[in-house]
Every structure is written in structure tokens, then in C-alpha cells.
Amino acid sequence: MYKNICSCDICNHKLCTKKVSIFSSLSPEQLAKVANLIIHKEYQKGDLIVMEGESMDSLVIINEGQVKAFRNTQDGREQILYIFSEGDFFGERNLLRDQASTYNVKALEKTHVCLIHKRDFQVLVKDFPDIALKVMEELCQRLDRLEHTVETMGTGTVEARVSSVLLEFADKYGKAHPKGIMIELPLSREGIAHYIGLTRETVSRKMSMLQDEGILEMLGNKKVLLLDRAALERNLE
Amino acid sequence: MYKNICSCDICNHKLCTKKVSIFSSLSPEQLAKVANLIIHKEYQKGDLIVMEGESMDSLVIINEGQVKAFRNTQDGREQILYIFSEGDFFGERNLLRDQASTYNVKALEKTHVCLIHKRDFQVLVKDFPDIALKVMEELCQRLDRLEHTVETMGTGTVEARVSSVLLEFADKYGKAHPKGIMIELPLSREGIAHYIGLTRETVSRKMSMLQDEGILEMLGNKKVLLLDRAALERNLE
DNA sequence: CGGGCACTTGATAGTAATCAAGTCCGGTGG
DNA sequence: CCACCGGACTTGATTACTATCAAGTGCCCG
Numbered sequence: 001m002y003k004n005i006c007s008c009d010i011c012n013h014k015l016c017t018k019k020v021s022i023f024s025s026l027s028p029e030q031l032a033k034v035a036n037l038i039i040h041k042e043y044q045k046g047d048l049i050v051m052e053g054e055s056m057d058s059l060v061i062i063n064e065g066q067v068k069a070f071r072n073t074q075d076g077r078e079q080i081l082y083i084f085s086e087g088d089f090f091g092e093r094n095l096l097r098d099q100a101s102t103y104n105v106k107a108l109e110k111t112h113v114c115l116i117h118k119r120d121f122q123v124l125v126k127d128f129p130d131i132a133l134k135v136m137e138e139l140c141q142r143l144d145r146l147e148h149t150v151e152t153m154g155t156g157t158v159e160a161r162v163s164s165v166l167l168e169f170a171d172k173y174g175k176a177h178p179k180g181i182m183i184e185l186p187l188s189r190e191g192i193a194h195y196i197g198l199t200r201e202t203v204s205r206k207m208s209m210l211q212d213e214g215i216l217e218m219l220g221n222k223k224v225l226l227l228d229r230a231a232l233e234r235n236l237e
Numbered sequence: 238m239y240k241n242i243c244s245c246d247i248c249n250h251k252l253c254t255k256k257v258s259i260f261s262s263l264s265p266e267q268l269a270k271v272a273n274l275i276i277h278k279e280y281q282k283g284d285l286i287v288m289e290g291e292s293m294d295s296l297v298i299i300n301e302g303q304v305k306a307f308r309n310t311q312d313g314r315e316q317i318l319y320i321f322s323e324g325d326f327f328g329e330r331n332l333l334r335d336q337a338s339t340y341n342v343k344a345l346e347k348t349h350v351c352l353i354h355k356r357d358f359q360v361l362v363k364d365f366p367d368i369a370l371k372v373m374e375e376l377c378q379r380l381d382r383l384e385h386t387v388e389t390m391g392t393g394t395v396e397a398r399v400s401s402v403l404l405e406f407a408d409k410y411g412k413a414h415p416k417g418i419m420i421e422l423p424l425s426r427e428g429i430a431h432y433i434g435l436t437r438e439t440v441s442r443k444m445s446m447l448q449d450e451g452i453l454e455m456l457g458n459k460k461v462l463l464l465d466r467a468a469l470e471r472n473l474e
Numbered sequence: 475c476g477g478g479c480a481c482t483t484g485a486t487a488g489t490a491a492t493c494a495a496g497t498c499c500g501g502t503g504g
Numbered sequence: 505c506c507a508c509c510g511g512a513c514t515t516g517a518t519t520a521c522t523a524t525c526a527a528g529t530g531c532c533c534g
Binding site for chain 1: 308310311312314315316318330333334339340366369370372373374376377379380381383384386387388390391392393431433434474
Binding site: 198202220 | 521522523524530531532
């Protein structure tokens, strides 16, 4: 944790820029210059960071914490599109094109973000074209993930959807553990349901089933110990 | 139709580059230079143009015709991700990143494509950075569409899915008609089903329902006359 | 330790997939 | 031009599964 080293603004700034792949091609001096452009902001769990339809004036980088990007249908249902964590960023599309946000973003926990103003970002992109390539790289990864999601939602069984999201969380948030992979879930059962288009009851039931099959072990509501990763992968088809 | 004007290779080349938004920032002379890099190819209905996992060495631009991009699950189910028509292109992601194709592409009808080789494309992107921005623009549009698809598949009813795809086709392929909008369907019932994650029977039933409600009229299997666009839009939620 | 909220589990109902006939369209050949 | 043939589409009956409705249970935090 950087806080153990130095918690002054300068260090925070620098580390913030280092966490993000889009700046990875910059030299330390250039990074320092970028750091000067950054504004910090903190949100509490449940705070709405951006609202759908709102026009954004900054690129938002997650420095610490987690957020969900989602849309609401008129009848109140929610569809989660992305979960952004430390090092992820959003709002880039609203800066590149001049367009309002197409989704809401809400903090899932206490979250520290770094903001780069539109005009600064556009200058950066011009000065360092590699940044555009990195942004493109990130857009491609999101396309890959969404294509995979569409495939799973279109052709997959409910088991496949639940297995798929658990594997995604295992890769992103999992930590080695003597008995398997320990996963700290970023979402509640209901949140998971809204991520894969199911109801909380169905998610509950399928996870209980996976536990009965010895594939995983639920530790309270927020942790899952994945015992048999291969079995989940077999569920994908 | 350009064929009525001139069908020589030069003209075809030029028109091919003009149809594509990614080259829209180039001057006529620059376009002519690009045209010289282009290789033409023709596919018949049903031909597989690219296979999932195959590594591509070219950007593919549709000059005439239509193709579908799709994935197959192990149990044989198909999920259509994109339908590309005249002026659309694909393969850009495999050139920017060095990665195999993540989907199959098959001609839906006789299709004429223009190819630009990887090395040529990479030089072009370097010489004309605006091309990268245009590609990014296109990636953003695909993200928008996929996000919309995920939302519809996750929270929408079956009526909403069918209505959504019909509206998409109306916008893309619809032509004004005294009684409404005439749509030439790019896909069979089964194709539509694979596009929105349903079975052909369900698509059939829902379309018959829409006809009974006076919202549309089916003219043979390949044409639909949309009589009440607003009603379809109301179905979205 | 207690209260509230999230989660689990159970029963029921609604809906789409599946299975199974038919019907229609479009193309081909006489 | 018409008759025929095959593939795509439609329609119906049944089954399977998940959403919904409804109680409980348990975790977490004050």
C-alpha cells in the first residue's frame, strides 16, 4: 500500500498515473507533468459519481476502491455493464466523442478517484499519440468482454452465466489460497444478478448448488473459496 | 450503383475507400494512394471469410454485400455478434493488437470485399493519425451497440428483444414506403434468433403476434413492412 | 446482544425451449 | 407458364426452467 510509504499529494499523484496502463509509455518526467493536472476526489459507498445522460468534463481514474457502471430501465430494473477497480478508468468515450454518459456510475465502496480535465486530456493525447493507442487497447478489451457476455447471455445456460461471472471475479480479485482461490466478491447476490441478467434468488440457488457439488465454499456473504476452477470452466458449455 | 458509371478497377478501388468512414479525412490524392494498396476478393453466399482462431493479415472492408460475425459454442449453438454491410469493416482489432480473430465471418449473400494488408494498414495509421481516431470512433459505436444488446438481453422481455432488432434493421436497411418502412431482412428467422439469443420458433411467434397487432406486415420471408414504429418503441420496456 | 438487511429456501405460476406436424414460399424443370 | 419439390417458416402440444411470491434464516454492524 502506497500509504505506508508516503501519503503526500505528490506521491499519490504519481502513483495514480502509474497505475493506469494508458500512461505506461510516458517517462517519469512526463508522468510528473501529468500528475500536476490531476484533481483528486473521494466518494463513499453508494455515492453516484456520474449519472446517465450527464455530460462529463473529465476522465476518471480509479485510484482506490470499486465502482459499477450500469443502466436503469424504466421499470426500475438495473443492468450492470462494467465493474471498474483500481487502475481502471472511464469517461474516455465522452471525451473523445462529445457525448453524454451512456451509463450511471456508483461507488461500491469508499473510492478515491483521480480526474483529468477534458482539455488537458485532449492535449495529452495530441502530444503523446501512444496514449490514444493505449485507450484503443482498453476499448478492445471491453469489446472482448462484452462480446463474451453477449455470447454467454445468448447461448449459455444459467449455470454457465454464474460460472462465467465467478471465473471473471476469480481472475480479477482472486488470491491464492491453500485450498483453491479466495474471491472477495465486489457485488452482492443482487448485484451479481443484475450483472448477468438474472434474479437474486436464482443466483443464490445456483451458488448453493455449486457449493453442494463441492466446487466452491461460501464464506459469509462476501467471500467465496473456489475449490475446483476446472469444474466451473466445464460449466461454460 | 457505381457499376453504371464505370466498372474499371481504378474506380472500384477509389469508391471502396470512399465508402469507409476511416478514410474520410484523406485527400483525393491520398485516397488514390490507398486504393493502390487494395486487393479485391469476392465471396458467394455461405462462404466462410474468416474462421475463429485464425490469424488475419488484412483489414477487410465490405464493398458490396453483407456478412455476419458470429461464434459457435461447443454444443453447436451460434451467437451472431455483428452484421457488417457495405462500408463496414472488420479485422481492425487483429491488426492493432496481434491477436487471432475472436469470431467467424460468413457471407450472407454474394459479397465483394476490399483487403488492406496489415503492414500497409500500420503504415497508414502512422502516416495519418486521424485514421486511428476514426477507428476508435467505430469501436465506440460497437461498444454502444453491444452495451445496448447486453441491456436488452439482460433486462428486456422477449418482445423487447424482437422489437429492438426490428428497429435496428429499420434504421439500417429500411426504406421509406407510403404505408411505413419497408425492411429487407438481412437474416432468416433462425438468423434473427441467433442474433438475440432465442429460438426460431419464438421469433416466428412474436413476429406473427406483431402482425396480428397491426404493427407490421410480413411480405414473404425476407421483407417486413413496418406500419407502426412507435408501437415497437413502446415495446422496448 | 439485538436489529435490520441480505440471503436462502420453498411453492407456484408463467414463459420460452423443445418436440412434432403441417404450410408456405421460392426456385427449378418440364 | 405451370407444377412440383425442398427448405424455411408457422403453429400446436408438452415440458422444463426461471421469475415471482412468500417465509424463514443468518450475517454483520452498531
